[in-house]
Amino acid sequence: MPGRGQPISFPGFIPLPRESLLTADLVDVESQPLWPVLIETVHALVMYRYHKRYISTVLNEKPGITPKQLSLELRIPLGEALVILHELKTEQEAKPTTT
Numbered sequence: 001m002p003g004r005g006q007p008i009s010f011p012g013f014i015p016l017p018r019e020s021l022l023t024a025d026l027v028d029v030e031s032q033p034l035w036p037v038l039i040e041t042v043h044a045l046v047m048y049r050y051h052k053r054y055i056s057t058v059l060n061e062k063p064g065i066t067p068k069q070l071s072l073e074l075r076i077p078l079g080e081a082l083v084i085l086h087e088l089k090t091e092q093e094a095k096p097t098t099t
Helices: 018-022 035-043 048-061 067-074 078-094
Strands: none
Touching: 035 078, 048 067, 048 078, 067 078
């Protein structure tokens, strides 16, 4: 068992520096083995769908907002911000562009 302050390791887990999670490229998080667990956890949050709807309007005003900035501004968990931003950006990329 790790001592105080030492990270717990999971089989197959690739540790990322804490700073990289705060400014994470949302593509990188998908490769993490615990990503599906985080998604499931966030989807179980009572306020998830309301936060997601509100964040979709925030993205119109601040398209380059980072997960950390979003987490701090809305006072939501960083994991929730990561999942919601990832989902909204994926949905936005999947929409056909009309010109």
